Amino acid sequence: MFAELNSILNTSPDSFKPGEFILVSDKHTDASFLIHHFLSFYLRAGCKVCFLGLVQSFSHYSAISQRLGVSLTQAREKGQLVFLEGLKESLGVLLQGEASKGTRAVDFLRDPSSGLRGLYEFVRDNVMGAVCGGEEWGPPVLLVDDLSVVLSLGVSVGAALDFSHYCRATVCSELQGSMVMLVRCEAEEEEESDDEGSERLLRGLIHQCSLTLQVQGLPTGYCRDIHGQVRWITLYICVCVCVCVCERVGKKERKRLRVICSRRLLNALS
Amino acid sequence: MAAPKMSMGKPTADRLPCNTTSFQKKSRSKLVSIPGTRPSIQNGQLIVSTGVTSLDYVIGGGLAVGTLLLIEEDRYDSYSRMLLKYFLAEGVVCGHELYVASALDHPNDILQELPAPILDDIASPKTVEDQAKSCDPESQDAMKIAWRYQHLPKVQTALASSSRFGHYYDVSKTMDPEICQAARCHGFYLPEHSTAVTSPTATRQSPMPETYSSLLNNLQEVIHREGFDGSVPQTKSRNILRIGLHSLGSALWGDDLCCHENPSHGHALTTFLYGLRAMLRSSLSVAVVTVPSHLIQNRALMGNITRLCDTAIALESFRGSERETNPLYKDYHGLLDVRQLPYLNCLVCDLPDNKDLAFKLKRKQFTIERLHLPPDLSETVSRVSRGELTGTAMVGSSGCGSGSTGNRHLDF
Numbered sequence: 001m002f003a004e005l006n007s008i009l010n011t012s013p014d015s016f017k018p019g020e021f022i023l024v025s026d027k028h029t030d031a032s033f034l035i036h037h038f039l040s041f042y043l044r045a046g047c048k049v050c051f052l053g054l055v056q057s058f059s060h061y062s063a064i065s066q067r068l069g070v071s072l073t074q075a076r077e078k079g080q081l082v083f084l085e086g087l088k089e090s091l092g093v094l095l096q097g098e099a100s101k102g103t104r105a106v107d108f109l110r111d112p113s114s115g116l117r118g119l120y121e122f123v124r125d126n127v128m129g130a131v132c133g134g135e136e137w138g139p140p141v142l143l144v145d146d147l148s149v150v151l152s153l154g155v156s157v158g159a160a161l162d163f164s165h166y167c168r169a170t171v172c173s174e175l176q177g178s179m180v181m182l183v184r185c186e187a188e189e190e191e192e193s194d195d196e197g198s199e200r201l202l203r204g205l206i207h208q209c210s211l212t213l214q215v216q217g218l219p220t221g222y223c224r225d226i227h228g229q230v231r232w233i234t235l236y237i238c239v240c241v242c243v244c245v246c247e248r249v250g251k252k253e254r255k256r257l258r259v260i261c262s263r264r265l266l267n268a269l270s
Numbered sequence: 271m272a273a274p275k276m277s278m279g280k281p282t283a284d285r286l287p288c289n290t291t292s293f294q295k296k297s298r299s300k301l302v303s304i305p306g307t308r309p310s311i312q313n314g315q316l317i318v319s320t321g322v323t324s325l326d327y328v329i330g331g332g333l334a335v336g337t338l339l340l341i342e343e344d345r346y347d348s349y350s351r352m353l354l355k356y357f358l359a360e361g362v363v364c365g366h367e368l369y370v371a372s373a374l375d376h377p378n379d380i381l382q383e384l385p386a387p388i389l390d391d392i393a394s395p396k397t398v399e400d401q402a403k404s405c406d407p408e409s410q411d412a413m414k415i416a417w418r419y420q421h422l423p424k425v426q427t428a429l430a431s432s433s434r435f436g437h438y439y440d441v442s443k444t445m446d447p448e449i450c451q452a453a454r455c456h457g458f459y460l461p462e463h464s465t466a467v468t469s470p471t472a473t474r475q476s477p478m479p480e481t482y483s484s485l486l487n488n489l490q491e492v493i494h495r496e497g498f499d500g501s502v503p504q505t506k507s508r509n510i511l512r513i514g515l516h517s518l519g520s521a522l523w524g525d526d527l528c529c530h531e532n533p534s535h536g537h538a539l540t541t542f543l544y545g546l547r548a549m550l551r552s553s554l555s556v557a558v559v560t561v562p563s564h565l566i567q568n569r570a571l572m573g574n575i576t577r578l579c580d581t582a583i584a585l586e587s588f589r590g591s592e593r594e595t596n597p598l599y600k601d602y603h604g605l606l607d608v609r610q611l612p613y614l615n616c617l618v619c620d621l622p623d624n625k626d627l628a629f630k631l632k633r634k635q636f637t638i639e640r641l642h643l644p645p646d647l648s649e650t651v652s653r654v655s656r657g658e659l660t661g662t663a664m665v666g667s668s669g670c671g672s673g674s675t676g677n678r679h680l681d682f
Contacts, residue, residue: 030613055578057551063615087548094478094545095490112537152574153544154537186573197570 002037009211009232013045018139018176021168023209025183025202031215034230035145036061038180040070043080047177048137050126052119052144054086080137082126086149112154116163124170127177140177142167147205148184151197161204168208181205210234304508304554306364307335308435313616318364318510318556319436321356324638326436328606328627329581333558334614335510336550338543340576342563342584344604347517349585350560352441352631354514357558359384359445361512362453363437369456369492369513369555371485373522377457380516381450385439388634442633456492458485460523479535481524482542489513490549499553511555518542519561519575528565536571543578580612585629598643602628606638 006012024034039061042049053061061083062072075081084105093109107118127140150160164181171177183205185198206212214231310317310331317332320339326332333339343350361368362384370377413420463484478486493499498511519527519539526533543559550557563584566572576582587604588594606627626641 032613055547060615067616087544087551091490091545091548091552094483094541094548095487109541149544149578152537152540152578154541184577186570 005034005037006041011041013041016041016045016178018178019172020178020211021172021209022178022180022211022213023183023205024180024213024215025185025205026215027185027217029215029217031182031184031213032056032145034213034215035143035180035182036064036068039072039143040065040068042141042143042178043070043072043075046080046136046138047141048080048082048127048139049075049141049143050082050084050123052084052086052123052142054084054144054149055146057087058083058085084122108150108155108159109153113156115159116150116155120163120166123167127171127175140171140175142171142177142179144179144181146182146184148182148198148201151201157197157200157204160201161208164205164208181209304510306360306366307510308332310334313614315614318366318512319360320353320558321358321360321436321439322353322636322638323436323438324629324636325353325583328608328638329583330611332435333556333581334612335554335556336552337556337580337612337614338547338550339556339558340579340582340609341558341560342572342582342609343517343560344585344587345564346587346589347560347562348589349587349604349629349631351516352636353585354516354558354560355380355384356439356636357512358514359387359439360437361510362445362450363387363389364510365453366510366512367454367456367496369458369489369511370516371458371460371489371514372516373460373481373520374517376459377455380514381455381457382444382447384445384450385441386443386445387449388438388440438634440634441631458488460485463488478538478541478545479524482538485515486542486545486549489546493549493553493555498555508554511553513555513557515557515559517562518559519566527571528562531567533568533571536568540571540574540578543575547578547580576610579610580614582609583607584609599628602630602639602641604629605641 011017022038024031039049039051043065051061058072065072072081072083076083086106089106090109093106104118105122107114108116123142127142147160147164151157164179167179171179183198183202185202212231212233214233216229216231218229304316307316307318309315312331315334317334319326319332320329329339341350341353358368358370358381368381370380372380460481464481493511494501496511498509517523519525521529525535525538527536527539539561546557546559549555559579561575563572563575584607585604586607588596588599588602589604593599606629608625608627627638628641629636629638
């Protein structure tokens with residue numbers, strides 16, 4: 001969890017706004033450090049977290065979360081974290097998956113045209129269980145890493161947008177929980193096709209979300225020390241900061257997100 | 271996942287165990303040492319060498335076990351094939367098992383053309399040691415005038431890691447058949463397999479064409495049978511499986527990705543790569559895939575393919591292009607672009623400080639170097655432009671000053 005990011009977003013594990021849909025997007029860089037931040041943030045806040053890890057294995061997230069101070073295996077055992085390991089489930093489906101061992105959640109691999117209904121039902125079952133289960137967890141949180149991979153696997157943009165809409169209706173509106181989704185796009189250099197999948201998905205999700213965090217490389221070019229910039233855009237405010245994700249190896253091994261400079265580009269309230 | 275140092279315990283049914291306690295001292299004794307691998311200095315990942323030491327340096331020390339390296343082929347598929355052969359040759363020398371799949375050449379032919387290792391050069395080549403020494407400022411004379419710059423490293427053009435990890439190969443000779451026979455190799459030659467594929471579920475809509483499905487199934491079968499996914503109890507010592515897949519996405523694999531701008535099976539290769547990624551994460555294997563990206567017209571699709579791989583590099587060779595005669599590139603055979611580096615079990619990876627890389631293939635070494643623009647010392651470059659400016663200005667002026675042509679080479 002990055003303290004500086006929390007201070008800029010004006011949130012903390014003790015107090016955060018319910019019902020938020022946060023969209024994290026990146027172009028040509030990797031914004032998954034924000035997903036790790038939000039994962040440890042919500043686990044510390046005591047929420048029931050449903051994590052759809054579609055591109056990496058559980059041990060990858062577990063290793064990083066340990067460095068950020070949260071143990072995923074303990075959270076999973078206690079029931080606070082429900083983790084869908086997309087890679088593991090998908091292998092059963094892709095290898096002659098008639099008598100498949102996979103859950104219904106990855107049905108979209110078997111038949112991409114059917115959409116993400118199975119995945120939504122998985123989310124709904126786990127998220128509803130938090131409310132009715134009688135445990136003392138906070139509001140439910142859904143984290144998706146990342147949604148654009150389903151486009152690579154044949155699912156249509158419309159189906160992905162339907163999925164996020166249904167999830168938002170269930171998690172954010174009905175249960176007053178939060179949602180964080182990561183979308184990875186490719187920057188278009190020429191506008192050859194305006195129907196490019198991930199751009200359309202991004203535009204649709206920006207319309208649905210309440211806060212967007214856009215991670216990009218620096219506009220001036222590649223720099224080794226500063227990894228990129230993060231812009232976040234909410235209803236009234238568009239802020240742009242340059243960040244550097246530092247890792248010091250050695251006795252003091254810490255991960256921190258260092259904010260180099262911050263500019264308020266637009267503030268309609270002032 | 272790519273096996274971390276702590277996970278060499280008893281294997282569970284279908285995947286490697288992960289560290290469950292939050293505090294565990296990283297001790298080397300726990301790691302079952304597999305020949306040809308070493309833990310990475312950055313984050314403790316188990317890495318193997320690609321066979322080319324410069325490439326190991328560029329991608330952060332080596333290839334992590336459980337990951338996938340994507341090589342975007344150059345136009346004539348010469349250097350990408352060379353890299354694939356280096357990768358397989360390194361596997362033979364380290365004693366790893368090999369899996370080669372190709373639709374064009376028979377895997378046995380590929381294995382017979384592997385470069386011969388230079389085994390008597392075990393004392394590491396002088397270039398590596400010299401550069402390691404030249405980095406050490408104490409061995410130089412202390413700078414008297416430019417003492418502020420003393421602590422900065424000297425510019426290194428050739429990239430090589432300082433430890434001896436990986437071997438050197440002589441491209442002009444092929445590997446001895448005896449050495450090759452000693453390694454266990456599994457091959458997948460598509461024309462042999464396509465006739466044997468009988469799918470009783472042919473009516474079922476499959477996300478992948480038969481070629482990729484059969485390759486994935488064959489690969490899973492080999493991994494499972496040989497115990498790379500931990501299913502076989504430890505009757506023999508652990509080993510790494512090196513997977514080399516040549517020219518995926520080309521028309522020979524039954525994929526029209528390279529033929530049309532909007533292919534009908536647009537998601538075939540990406541689905542296959544997703545399945546391959548899942549398989550690699552749960553077994554002790556490393557894969558290198560070459561893709562003819564110059565034929566793929568849809569750039570977004572190439573972006574999807576790159577994101578599904580862990581490490582991605584692209585080769586562009588100068589052969590046959592006008593750059594071959596460009597004096598800037600005269601020492602090199604092509605450009606190498608590192609498109610993507612993986613973030614595995616860590617928030618940030620070691621980023622290279624320079625992205626302009628060029629490679630050259632010499633007989634005994636495939637070197638990757640930083641491309642330096644030489645300083646522009648030619649006098650004519652700036653003079654001509656200035657002379658032209660003064661010339662045109664003088665024509666319009668009322669004639670103060672001497673004649674325009676005479677002053678062309680004078681600079682005030």
